[in-house]
Amino acid sequence: MLEARLNQAQDLKKAVDAIKDLVQDCNFDCNDSGIALQAMDNSHVALVSMMMKAEMFSPYRCDRNIALGVNLVSFTKVLRAAQNEDVLTLKAEDAPDSLNLVFENSNDRISEYDLKLMDIDQEHLGIPETEYAATISMPSAEFKRICTDLMAMSESVTIEANKDGVKFACSGDIGNGSVTLRSNTNVEKPELSIDIELTEPVSLTFSLKYLVNFCKAQPLSSSVRICLSNEVPLLVEYGLAGSSYLRFYLAPKIGDEE
Amino acid sequence: MGGIRITSWNVNGIRNPFSYQPWREKRTFEAMFDILEADIVVMQETKIQRKDLQDDMVLVPGWDVYFSLPRHKKGYAGVAIYTRNSVCMPIRAEEGITGVLCPPNSTTKFRDLPEDQQIGGYPQEGQLAGDVDEATLDSEGRCVILEFPAFVLIGTYCPAARDETRDDFRLGYMDALDVRIRNLIAMGKRVILTGDLNVIRSAIDTAHIPKQIRMDKTTVEELFSDPPRRLFNHLLFEGWVRGQRDQNRENPVLWDLGRLFHPTREGMYTCWDMKRNSRPANFGSRIDYVLCSDTMKDWFIDANIQEGLMGSDHCPVFATLRDMVQIDGKEVHTKDILNPPGVFQDGNRLRDWTTKDLLPMSAKLIPEFNNRRSIKDMFFKKTANPKSTSTSTSTPTPTSTPAPSGEPLGDSSKDLVGPTPSSTSDSSSQSGQPSSQPVSLTSVTSPRTSTSSSLKRTPSTVSNANKPSKKVKAALVKEPSARGQSTLMGFFKSKATANSSADTVVEDDQKPTGNLDGVSDTKNETDMLGSQTARVNDNETKNTHPSADPEKVFDPIQNKESWSKILGKRVVPKCEHGDDCVSLVTKKPGVNCGRSFFVCARPIGPSGEKEKGTQWRCSTFIWSSDWNKSQQTT
Numbered sequence: 001m002l003e004a005r006l007n008q009a010q011d012l013k014k015a016v017d018a019i020k021d022l023v024q025d026c027n028f029d030c031n032d033s034g035i036a037l038q039a040m041d042n043s044h045v046a047l048v049s050m051m052m053k054a055e056m057f058s059p060y061r062c063d064r065n066i067a068l069g070v071n072l073v074s075f076t077k078v079l080r081a082a083q084n085e086d087v088l089t090l091k092a093e094d095a096p097d098s099l100n101l102v103f104e105n106s107n108d109r110i111s112e113y114d115l116k117l118m119d120i121d122q123e124h125l126g127i128p129e130t131e132y133a134a135t136i137s138m139p140s141a142e143f144k145r146i147c148t149d150l151m152a153m154s155e156s157v158t159i160e161a162n163k164d165g166v167k168f169a170c171s172g173d174i175g176n177g178s179v180t181l182r183s184n185t186n187v188e189k190p191e192l193s194i195d196i197e198l199t200e201p202v203s204l205t206f207s208l209k210y211l212v213n214f215c216k217a218q219p220l221s222s223s224v225r226i227c228l229s230n231e232v233p234l235l236v237e238y239g240l241a242g243s244s245y246l247r248f249y250l251a252p253k254i255g256d257e258e
Numbered sequence: 259m260g261g262i263r264i265t266s267w268n269v270n271g272i273r274n275p276f277s278y279q280p281w282r283e284k285r286t287f288e289a290m291f292d293i294l295e296a297d298i299v300v301m302q303e304t305k306i307q308r309k310d311l312q313d314d315m316v317l318v319p320g321w322d323v324y325f326s327l328p329r330h331k332k333g334y335a336g337v338a339i340y341t342r343n344s345v346c347m348p349i350r351a352e353e354g355i356t357g358v359l360c361p362p363n364s365t366t367k368f369r370d371l372p373e374d375q376q377i378g379g380y381p382q383e384g385q386l387a388g389d390v391d392e393a394t395l396d397s398e399g400r401c402v403i404l405e406f407p408a409f410v411l412i413g414t415y416c417p418a419a420r421d422e423t424r425d426d427f428r429l430g431y432m433d434a435l436d437v438r439i440r441n442l443i444a445m446g447k448r449v450i451l452t453g454d455l456n457v458i459r460s461a462i463d464t465a466h467i468p469k470q471i472r473m474d475k476t477t478v479e480e481l482f483s484d485p486p487r488r489l490f491n492h493l494l495f496e497g498w499v500r501g502q503r504d505q506n507r508e509n510p511v512l513w514d515l516g517r518l519f520h521p522t523r524e525g526m527y528t529c530w531d532m533k534r535n536s537r538p539a540n541f542g543s544r545i546d547y548v549l550c551s552d553t554m555k556d557w558f559i560d561a562n563i564q565e566g567l568m569g570s571d572h573c574p575v576f577a578t579l580r581d582m583v584q585i586d587g588k589e590v591h592t593k594d595i596l597n598p599p600g601v602f603q604d605g606n607r608l609r610d611w612t613t614k615d616l617l618p619m620s621a622k623l624i625p626e627f628n629n630r631r632s633i634k635d636m637f638f639k640k641t642a643n644p645k646s647t648s649t650s651t652s653t654p655t656p657t658s659t660p661a662p663s664g665e666p667l668g669d670s671s672k673d674l675v676g677p678t679p680s681s682t683s684d685s686s687s688q689s690g691q692p693s694s695q696p697v698s699l700t701s702v703t704s705p706r707t708s709t710s711s712s713l714k715r716t717p718s719t720v721s722n723a724n725k726p727s728k729k730v731k732a733a734l735v736k737e738p739s740a741r742g743q744s745t746l747m748g749f750f751k752s753k754a755t756a757n758s759s760a761d762t763v764v765e766d767d768q769k770p771t772g773n774l775d776g777v778s779d780t781k782n783e784t785d786m787l788g789s790q791t792a793r794v795n796d797n798e799t800k801n802t803h804p805s806a807d808p809e810k811v812f813d814p815i816q817n818k819e820s821w822s823k824i825l826g827k828r829v830v831p832k833c834e835h836g837d838d839c840v841s842l843v844t845k846k847p848g849v850n851c852g853r854s855f856f857v858c859a860r861p862i863g864p865s866g867e868k869e870k871g872t873q874w875r876c877s878t879f880i881w882s883s884d885w886n887k888s889q890q891t892t
Contacts, residue, residue, distance in 0.1 A: 042313065046633060233637070251631040
């Protein structure tokens with residue numbers, strides 16, 4: 001039996017919105033520590049990993065491990081019926097055929113939906129904890145802007161981090177462009193700070209289509225963490241309330257020089 | 259049966275076949291090509307834009323693909339050639355028939371490339387007769403040319419005979435095709451021309467001849483003297499040419515393989531009119547071909563059409579090469595000469611296909627698809643892991659790895675993070691790992707697998723297969739409602755008639771009740787008379803109650819009837835077979851354009867005409883307006 005109550009429906013709405021274009025169907029794996037999701041996109045280039053810890057909910061109750069196989073397009077349709085400020089409650093049986101959602105607003109309007117579930121056979125990848133060569137924290141809106149701006153020029157972007165800063169560069173049919181950022185600390189608004197931690201210089205190329213897709217998670221968090229290492233997928237992480245997170249991994253493009 | 263098969267298919271939309279059996283089962287191109295048993299697949303009318311190319315059509319495992327897509331028109335024409343990497347590997351690839359296009363990421367035309375990089379045989383100045391310039395001819399995505407050491411393969415989609423405005427383009431294109439082929443053969447190259455050529459060769463290749471002769475008051479000779487057919491026959495051995503052969507086309511150069519293996523077969527058609535449903539009775543034409551040059555005529559063991567395979571308004575056609583062929587009197591393994599030197603020797607593979615073998619034209623090199631790396635390869639696969647842990651926890655078997663999850667994870671992370679010295683520093687980081695993220699994952703993962711064993715979760719492909727059926731359902735539901743909508747006009751009309759008839763009914767039957775009056779009446783009744791049941795009975799059976807206001811009276815039966823006329827199932831006329839007719843709309847411009855009519859629902863017969871007294875479409879024809887009138891009067 002699962003029962004999880006979110007004070008703000010928008011936390012779930014925005015998260016599902018952010019991943020629904022990347023993944024069609026996936027399991028929400030629920031256990032006593034929270035609700036987790038891991039799914040690859042069709043082309044197996046990107047991976048989404050979301051963890052909504054039990055602390056995010058009040059109350060949270062899940063006696064047994066339950067896998068909720070959800071079609072995200074259908075899920076979005078149901079979530080659209082919730083207002084951002086509504087209180088959202090998820091309920092499911094132990095071996096559920098459907099997921100029950102209740103949205104309550106402050107005027108005692110109660111709406112209730114049952115979403116049919118599906119059986120999804122999903123491959124789970126073990127994601128090793130990695131120490132990254134470069135970890136960049138920056139405002140999520142800034143990252144989004146860089147990706148969309150460069151997307152207009154080219155299909156892929158090279159992210160190069162060294163002691164001088166981090167450079168996003170691309171070159172396409174119509175020309176080339178780049179954006180360089182340096183560490184800076186904003187005392188008044190710490191969320192606008194840019195922080196670059198570097199253990200060694202790194203330079204990798206990624207598909208912008210995917211990065212722009214990841215940026216759909218921007219409303220979830222004011223800042224984003226980008227981690228890079230050679231021979232390891234890029235990690236783009238949006239922090240949720242508490243230590244919950246929405247992480248995107250992206251396989252770099254194979255370098256031309258070989 | 260061995261052999262290397264070249265299949266050509268006008269698919270009428272690259273995904274179109276997936277709506278049909280057997281292609282809908284797997285819905286992958288790999289499976290489609292395996293069912294076709296083909297090694298080279300030439301598709302026409304892909305009707306796709308570059309931006310809409312998807313992973314599943316470009317990154318087909320074990321196959322490479324070359325596209326020619328229209329420069330301007332969207333979702334139009336388009337040719338693709340798929341090659342099976344394990345069998346053949348072209349040495350050059352080009353787009354367009356004239357050589358004026360440029361390779362990807364280059365501004366040098368194919369025809370201007372150094373000789374060792376070009377396929378050659380481009381039309382020279384003065385060779386092309388038509389007015390249409392070369393860039394225009396090649397702007398519609400109609401031709402992909404691959405060169406193998408053994409031969410040049412031209413896969414093309416020739417323009418169809420549509421109307422006079424396109425005649426110049428069509429003839430110009432065929433002229434360019436003719437010139438290029440003759441030039442290539444003159445260079446000493448073998449040529450295979452395949453595709454939807456949109457031209458019939460002789461009377462045996464079409465069912466339309468009798469009607470055309472009758473309608474146009476012409477002769478068979480006339481019909482095959484029209485310029486495109488005449489030109490086509492010039493190309494072919496055993497082609498029929500009236501009078502003197504044209505200049506520069508003194509000799510035929512290609513064999514029609516389908517005909518070569520089936521010299522007298524009638525009804526060997528590859529294309530049918532889908533709107534007239536002429537495929538069941540095989541009222542069609544043969545316009546898809548595999549043709550080859552004279553020096554390789556004996557290389558083939560089979561050529562045929564696959565009229566039984568659905569998926570398009572055309573059927574696939576194919577020709578199969580022998581495993582061993584004769585070149586200059588010497589037996590050669592075909593695979594040796596379908597690959598660059600050094601890949602095959604005596605039919606045995608010497609080296610494997612690698613991404614370095616991709617030609618610049620390959621669609622896999624389009625930036626979106628290029629240099630892809632799978633995230634699966636980068637992360638350690640976990641699927642096997644929970645199993646081994648579960649077995650090791652329940653029964654510690656000596657065969658399974660003693661350390662459950664820590665070790666494989668540690669190994670993989672070592673491999674992955676190898677280059678960064680900080681992370682590989684010591685084994686303590688490895689042992690420390692399980693405590694953090696991986697453990698939370700395993701705890702999430704392992705229950706999932708346990709449920710999967712108990713519940714037998716169905717694979718996602720099944721759920722995918724469910725989706726289309728849903729769509730079909732929705733479409734079915736939609737149709738009647740659309741019909742209901744169309745009779746809204748009828749609603750207004752029938753209301754008027756219902757009113758007038760209701761008046762007469764009131765006079766005759768005196769049977770008033772209705773939504774408004776009914777309520778007020780019964781109220782009156784209960785209030786004033788008390789004996790409710792009796793009164794209602796009275797009201798219903800004897801109908802003596804006088805209506806308060808005759809104009810507002812609605813007869814419930816009338817009402818129901820008129821509603822059911824609107825919302826009920828529409829009555830359609832029967833044809834001569836006694837079956838329901840289908841409703842169609844006139845598309846032909848003229849006074850009747852837009853009018854709908856009913857005709858027999860059966861497919862058109864082998865005569866291509868409506869037939870009397872046969873199982874095929876009968877001559878029933880009723881304008882919908884006439885039918886509706888007749889329905890109202892009865």
